[in-house]
Amino acid sequence: MKKLCIYLFSLIISSCLNAQETFPVNGTANKNHTVYAFSNARIIVDPETTIENGTLIIKDGLITAVGSKIMIPKGAVMIDLKGKSIYPGLIDAYTNYGMPELKKATAWGPQMESNIKGAYGWNAAIKTETDAFRIFNDDSKAAEELRKMGFGTVLSFQKDGIARGTAAVVSLSNGRENQLVLKDKAAAMYSFDKGTSVQDYPSSLMGAIALLRQTYLDADWYKKDKSKKEYNISLEAFNNLQSLPQIFETTDKLNIMRADKIGDEFKVNYIIKGSGNEYQRLDEIKATGCKLIIPLNFPIPYDVEDAYDAYNISLTELKHWEMAPANALALEKNQIPFAITTADLKDKKDFWKNLRKAIGFGLSEKQALKALTTIPAELLNISDKVGSLKAGMLANFIITSGNLFDEKNIIYENWIQGTAYKITDFNAIDVRGSYDFSYGPDRKLLQLKIEGEPEKLKSTLFVDTAKIPVNTVVSGNSITLTFNPKEVQGTVRLSGNIDKDPLVMKGKGQLPDGTWITWSAHYISPFTENAKKDTAKKQSFTYGEVFYPFCAYGQKADDRSGFDKVVNDFKNRYNALLIKHVTVWTNEKEGILKNQDVYITDGKIVRIADDINASTLAFAKVIDGTGKHLTAGIIDEHSHIALISVNEGTQASSAEVRMGDVINSDDISIYRSLAGGVTSAQLLHGSANPIGGQSAMIKLRWGKSPEQMKFEGADGFIKFALGENVKQSNWGDINTVRFPQSRMGVEQVYYDYFTRAKEYDAKQKSIAGSKSASVFRRDLELEAIAEILNKKRFITCHSYVQSEVNMLMHVSDSMNFPVNTFTHILEGYKVADKMRAHNIGASTFSDWWAYKVEVKDAIPYNAALLTNMGVLTAINSDDAEMQRRLNQEAAKTIKYGGLSEEEALKTVTLNPAKLLHIDNKVGSIKVGKEADVVLWSDNPLSVYAKAEKTIIDGQIYYDIEQDLKLRQEIQTERARIIQKMLEEKKNGGPTQKPVMKKQQLFDCDSMQEDYLSE
């Protein structure tokens, strides 16, 4: 790689970029139509076609002919490339080359509205009006860096906003921008990052997704509604760029699926800019059908010499270090098309090193070349111009010493639009080798050996047994040697001329005493490389298995190929569990049954009986439940685990955001909660605003993708919130702007939104099927609220004090919508009669209080009092830690208020299932229900009870014994990778200091998340 780093500074040897037609000339015109003919080269026309000993002819910046037997026109400049290769110039489909620097203003206090002046859309993160070609400027320094790597063409765009406008294809040549812009509107760019916008909305990933979704709808309406109630630059531009390739930037593999989901909704097939960890979810990514642009941003190893420090590095980080270089290989193996970009590299100089590493891991050279030439050209619809070497295409090519991907390859010249950029002089004479050498008066025959790199030669003079180092500098055809001979003090200086064929060097010089002498060196044998250069080769290209999810306690995927597939299918078909002699807490009228056998197959509870004969049930895994207890899986009505972000609290209502868009299947909390017997959780929006987002109901299917974790067929819910959080009481004096700031305002938020939603819904229904339906502006926020009115979406409302609870019941009465659940509801006991009258359930904490003013009257007897008043009551966690001890929290209802043990268990199983409308599927142990059950070591309400097996859909997702094995595996896997890292450090590789990354835990109040970092 040094060959590339130490380069001869680029020199424009000729200019084919004709002065632009429209520009006046200062001086005499300099028209130039020189023909260049490159002969005797190995020409890689495209990744599929190679011409040995071929000729390439270019003129006026274009290729005029390529082939093996080509007539060279008279008067062409002849360039003999014997032994050298020509490749198409490389293309980077993801750069910000030549874009102006972005400045992010600092925002003080809330900023509800866009501060961009003009007829733009309402949100400053939608920057569809940005056209890269308008703001593009030649940047010779950046261009040179990319040219050195072999690139000739890039896609460039302004990396700012969620919709980023258009990108341009530009040339890496230098000169007037008029010549450099190859395609003005080449692609439309998107991301989940609002960039420099300091407008509050969106503050979360689900907000960003919702904004994009609504923008698609608004743009569609804008296009169709000819009455044009408004002029909107952003929507106009958005519509205009829809026909272009649509490129979406992601920062994690899960975001690829998120982007693809948006694409599916609006019939867009995005090209995805990946982040380098795609190998962690290959199946799902393949299923998206998206083409990718991937970076080669491999992490450097951590310094793990100190065992305590190393303890701070997560298994995810360790494994990603090992596997990141195999990402491209994994994509190739799975036939996922991808281009390679230099983006995301901390140091662009690592590009070739990393690409070769990826090839070392098994990426084919052909695929690598495609990823840098034909694929990006196809993605950007510029295959007619660049990406291969055919007549009529741009004269963009690189001249190399040999195989482009070989470690010793040298890129000599990078020709772009017919202009040569010299990188390494291929006419330079390679003087390395052994010589018969003589100098001075006696001209005694000595041996001289010249070794090292062409740019950094190392020579040795052998005098008898002594080895004298000789400083050697070659410049063009002259050479200078200096050394200190053994017999005399001082330095001998020799200068001379190099003759090729045969290689002879001779000239004159001075001895230390000033005497002029002659010298000569005659080439006798070539330079042979030392074996130790191969340390790089020794680098191991092996790596461990992918875990699902990609972290500690993740599981290895079953081998789905060949024979194993057959076995697996067989196993799955007969997948059954038989739990013998267990105490069953049915949660049904049967109550607690002792010494029962429970048979589970096909994900369902099939039989509960005194004695089920195991031998008649082939393939059933038999579990001895003697002395143990089996209960329905715990369901948490109020959870924020397994989410990327929680609050979109920037507006009084965020009904349009969906927690289902931001499920994080990598959250270790999922596994920890499984270990506490939790099988399902409702993932709620936070409580930052009166109308929050739409909830997601999940089963804790650890290892599965976000979509696979969703609870099938569950009703949709939405989070509402009252009190101190929504009026921002505890957010400091700066947050006194957003409406509402008092409980009085909260009520009006509801009247306002429900009034609007009613009118919206009525209008939508009245025009359904009519012509004007197509010009109706869909509003996803009001639609979500209309769903509540139509009893298709249900409210769970964060609430504390009785006055506000009373208020919402009044609003619901007068606006005619039901409130399904009051969640937290610590003063529920004060209005239990009213709640019962309204048939509203409660989901509360067992004993929390005193953390803010609105919970000073909270009492731990709340759940029991509500239950005894006939209010359907659940105990929730709102906390990743408490979630895994919900059985203990349920048991507190026995202590505080005297619920029976059966009633107590129901507060975390059947009752939340009822509140969530999933009690027909889960929540009790009943034949026909889904087999979401937990085997406990003890009475499940005992403080001494442990979940031993947590079963979802009849599959064991947590097993206390398997857990011990996983711990051992984690340790072994860590140790293996750490040893590898130590080896890298020993070999002198760079390392980074280990710093612990602690995961974020969310509760209702969690506001400011950096949702784009993992």
Place this chain on the structure above:
Amino acid sequence: MKKLTYLLLLLSSIIHAQSKGILITNATAHIGNGQVIENSLIGIKDGKITLVADATTAKLDKSAYEEIIDASGKHVYPGMIAPNSTLGLTEIDAVRATNDFREVGATLPNIRSLIAFNTDSKIIPTVRTNGVLLAQVTPRGGLVSGTSSIMMLDGWNWEDAAYKIDDGIHINWPRIQSRKYLDDDNIYPGPYEKNKNYNNQANELKKLFSDAKAYNETESKEEKNLRFEAMKGLFNGSQTLFIHVNNVKEIIEAVNFAKTNSISKISLVGGKDSWMVTDLLKANNVSVVVSRVHDLPDRPEDDVDMPFKLPSLLQKEGILFCLNNEGDMEAMGTRNLPFMAGTAAAYGLSKEEALTAVTLNAAKILGIDKITGSIETGKDANLFISTGDALDMRGNNIEKAFLKGSSIDLNNDQKVLYEKYKKKYGMK
């Protein structure tokens, strides 16, 4: 009406020390030191425990007692002790005006928690109702947070409630890695970063301690230094140094720091990584006030049950430890201390070892084991009767509790509200 209720509450909550003898019979006595007496006799006189015996073997003169409590089928436990607590120093977390546990400044050994302890806190009665009868009330923040005192969770005022005054000084060992918070209120934590000030902070502590030591050894002092004066007890062995520290490397540094300053009584508070350096702790006689049991592991690859089983890891290595509840909502959550002991019992401790972790061990670490922490004759009669297993939510039902032999009020505002609304709804 409300005022009247409060008044009644106040009158009933505090009862003067009694001199008549009380005898508790037939209970299962959990002594606190690991022993259990299935059918016990426990005598109380003048605030002290005067008799602990097995009813099946002991001869007894019942007439010596004026009150006999038949506790058949019930359990007697020593009063639990909550070390490192902000009880009485905070009332409502979100209301700054009610928070009295943090002072301005980095090194404040002379700050005393005792002074701000609010005996009328509405939280305290809800805590003692679950069997927690003593608390080490502890200031927070800075490098040296201040001086703690051990308080009874019943008293007219802080003087009255004081059990051991100025028992220890609490320091927060600087973090090698610190985390930036994403918001102004330090609620939403960001990623860990290397703490650039680590050396400065560690040096500041070292200088303070060596200066204070020298000051306290000097016979004629030029000028009085309140901070140095406050640290005198650390060097003469009458006070314990509580070092709040979790990370393994910081623990090593902190223990060596304490050793260098010839401090004889050292206890770690938190000690999440303490299981990794038990040899060091044992060699230096360092005890651990273990971080909250009901917590999540720090690192994703940690054993899933890590905080649950940390007590048993220390038990196995013979390290003296007790449990505490520092963290979110810590004051009101102190009432769950018995259940943390219960959880620790589910994950490796025996039930009696778990009880010891919230009674006698805590007394030892706080230097009050000669007078409390177990049901042994000669000790203060700090104990309670529960109808069931006090470490289990299903059994923890405290019928009577005694501090220095006085029966304490087990009512609280939450029970009052409960009764009020039961009455509203016509429930029994």
